[in-house]
Amino acid sequence: MASNLTKMVKFNNGQLYPILGLGTWQASAVIDDSQHTALINSIKSAIDVGYRHFDCAAIYNNEKLLGKAINDKILEGVVKRDELFITSKLWNDKHRFELVEEALKNTLNDLCLSYVDLYLIHWPFGTSEDPNATDSEGRLLGSGVSYLETWKAMEGCVQKGLTKSIGVSNFNIRQLKDILEIATIKPVVNQVECHPYLTQNKLKEFCESNGILLTGYAPLGSAKRSWAGPEEDAILDEPIVKQLADKYKKTNAQILIKFQIQRGVIVIPKSSNPKRQKENFDVWDFELTSQDIDLLESLNKNARYFEFNTAKHLKDHPFFDEA
Ligand SMILES: NC(=O)C1=CN([C@@H]2O[C@H](COP(=O)(O)OP(=O)(O)OC[C@H]3O[C@@H](n4cnc5c(N)ncnc54)[C@H](OP(=O)(O)O)[C@@H]3O)[C@@H](O)[C@H]2O)C=CC1
C-alpha cells in the first residue's frame, strides 16, 4: 500500500506517525456547494495518492468536509481508521479548562470520528470567548487563561480516549519549559513554521533534547499566498532551491519537503490539487547530501510568514521572547 512508502517517526509515547502529511488550511476558501465537492474530492485524491496523515484544525472551518471524505474512504474499504493519522487543534478562544474537552468533542463530531490521533494547542495565548471581540485598535482581546491550565485539560482528553497524543503549536522554548515542568503527559510535538528562511535550529535542538518532535508548517512558504509577502521573498523561488532541484531532477517543492524529512522534521505541505499532492508525496527516490542540507540551512534569516499581529500585544504571544 502507498502509505508504506511514507517514513514513520516515533513519538515519545511510542505512537508511530507518518513524517509526511497533508496540510488542510484553506483547502477550500469560501464555502459553497461546488467547493464542498471540490474539497471532499481533493481529500479523497490525497488518500488515493497515499497520504495517511492529515493536519486539521477547528479554525480551518472545514473539518466536516474532511470527515465526510475520510469516512467515505473508510466505508469504501480503501483505508481503515487505524491506518489514518488525524491531527486537530484547539483554537485560542477555547483555552479555559472547562471548554477544552467540549471543543475536541465538537471537532470529533465534525470529523465523524471517535478519536483523533493528535490534538494540539494551536497558539500559546488565549483569546476572548467571543472570537470576534477586539479593542478599539482592532487587536484581539486576551482571555488571560494560562496555557498550563489548558494543558491539564488536554491531558484529560488523553485519559478519556478522545485523542491518542497531545502537543502544542507555535510555542517558544520558555513556554515549552513551563509545560514540561507541570506535565503528567509530555507534549509529543511542537508544530511551528519551518522552511530554509526559518530553520528553527535552536528550537529544534531544545525539542529533540526533551523528546519532542518538530512539525514544520508552511514548508513551501505558504507559497505565493497574499500574506506570504512579495513574490521575491518566496522560498519556492529561491535560486539555491532551484539549483538543488536541477541537480536531483526534482521540483523545488520536493527539495523543500525532503529537506525537512531528512532533518527529522514532520512536514505537512498543503495542496488541494491532485497533481501537486502527488508531486509533494513523491520524495522517496533521492537523498540530499549533508552539504545540501547545510546549504539550505545557510539560507536561514529567521523570517516568518506567520506572525499573528492582531495578538502581538498579548503576554503569551510566542515570538517576542525567544528564549
Ligand atoms: N499551526 C499553525 O499555526 C499553522 C499550521 N499550518 C498547517 O500547515 C499546513 C501547510 O502550510 P500552508 O500555510 O498551507 O503552506 P504550504 O507551505 O504548505 O503551501 C501551500 C501553498 O502552496 C501551494 N502548493 C502546494 N504544493 C505545491 C507545489 N508542488 N508547487 C507549487 N505550489 C504548491 C498550494 O496551492 P495548491 O493547493 O493549489 O496546490 C498552497 O497555495 C497548513 O495547510 C496547515 O495544515 C499552517 C499555518 C499555521
Ligand SMILES: O=C1CO[C@H](CO)[C@@H](O)[C@@H]1O
Ligand atoms: O494554522 C493557522 C492558519 O490559519 C490561522 C488563521 O486563520 C492561523 O492563525 C493559524 O496559525
